[in-house]
Amino acid sequence: MNDQAHSLRRLANRGDRKSARVIAVTSGKGGVGKTNLSVNLSLGLIQAGNSVVLLDADLGMANVDILLGLTPKFTLTDVLQSEKDVGEIIVEGPLGLKVVAGGSGVYDVANLTEWDLERFVRSVEQLDLNSDFIIIDTGAGLGRNVLSFVLAADETIVVTTPEPTAITDAYGMIKVILQRNPDSAIRVIVNMVNSPRQAQQVVEKLNAVLRQFVNREVAYGGFIPYDGHVGRAVSEQRAFITAFPSSSASRSIEHVAEKIAGKTSGQDGLGRGLKGFFSRVYNLIH
Numbered sequence: 001m002n003d004q005a006h007s008l009r010r011l012a013n014r015g016d017r018k019s020a021r022v023i024a025v026t027s028g029k030g031g032v033g034k035t036n037l038s039v040n041l042s043l044g045l046i047q048a049g050n051s052v053v054l055l056d057a058d059l060g061m062a063n064v065d066i067l068l069g070l071t072p073k074f075t076l077t078d079v080l081q082s083e084k085d086v087g088e089i090i091v092e093g094p095l096g097l098k099v100v101a102g103g104s105g106v107y108d109v110a111n112l113t114e115w116d117l118e119r120f121v122r123s124v125e126q127l128d129l130n131s132d133f134i135i136i137d138t139g140a141g142l143g144r145n146v147l148s149f150v151l152a153a154d155e156t157i158v159v160t161t162p163e164p165t166a167i168t169d170a171y172g173m174i175k176v177i178l179q180r181n182p183d184s185a186i187r188v189i190v191n192m193v194n195s196p197r198q199a200q201q202v203v204e205k206l207n208a209v210l211r212q213f214v215n216r217e218v219a220y221g222g223f224i225p226y227d228g229h230v231g232r233a234v235s236e237q238r239a240f241i242t243a244f245p246s247s248s249a250s251r252s253i254e255h256v257a258e259k260i261a262g263k264t265s266g267q268d269g270l271g272r273g274l275k276g277f278f279s280r281v282y283n284l285i286h
């Protein structure tokens, strides 16, 4: 390992009292509910007593800010283009949620330089120390950006609906993640279901195929019912969990959040933080 890489690694691991758990939310097919899940899960985790940063890493069509009715001045693209530090661009969402908005251009993480990475790692130190969870909303599909974010995270949530096309694409996504890292901690959340049973069947179906072709399984992460309150909240640019707290979608999200908050991750039961995350994104693409 060269000297510079070594010093970066030291920087990334320095004085790790506590690092946030970094959870990437992704999907094979688009439009299955990743952004709504990321936003409401983040708020659910806050309600369960955690401090949370939500990072919109859908670098093509970011819309966490739209869902929350926020108007950020700067976005993650400004950080990636070396103009701002991550800490400078955070906007405050509901319940004290810290939001790092995504950009709206087309950005390739392959443009990250070692200098960018060092700047990143330094600028996110405070976020790591002060957060329990970093939730990362990614785009759909197997692009290089999405895959590096997923592989660099501590845990991954793959969102699907019960539609055969969404399940097939979820399978394709999971297969590639597991081929790149067989130890990936993946849980599948099934959105827009009619019943909890339907969600379990989707995950059973996925696991049957995964066992056969990659000799692995994913964890069942829970379900969110199809609920008209979600669309209403989207139109009002509010999170459904705060706009309609007693809706069935909100109660399911609370359940999912409690389940996630109750589990630890990583080799030693700790997250590896945003610093570690950015270092791994860099290593994955170079």
Ligand SMILES: Nc1ncnc2c1ncn2[C@@H]1O[C@H](COP(=O)(O)OP(=O)(O)OP(=O)(O)O)[C@@H](O)[C@H]1O
Pocket (backbone or CB within 6 Å): 027, 029, 030, 031, 032, 033, 034, 035, 036, 037, 058, 139, 140, 191, 192, 224, 225, 226, 227, 228, 230, 231, 234, 249
């Ligand atoms: N549980 C649900 N019940 C009803 N409608 C839902 C539910 N979840 C999501 N939706 C609707 O589905 C649409 C897509 O949701 P969302 O934007 O979260 O998906 P996405 O996976 O982030 O999409 P993209 O791939 O474009 O980023 C939204 O208009 C939302 O209203």
Ligand SMILES: [Mg+2]
Pocket (backbone or CB within 6 Å): 034, 035, 036, 058, 063, 138
């Ligand atoms: Mg989205």
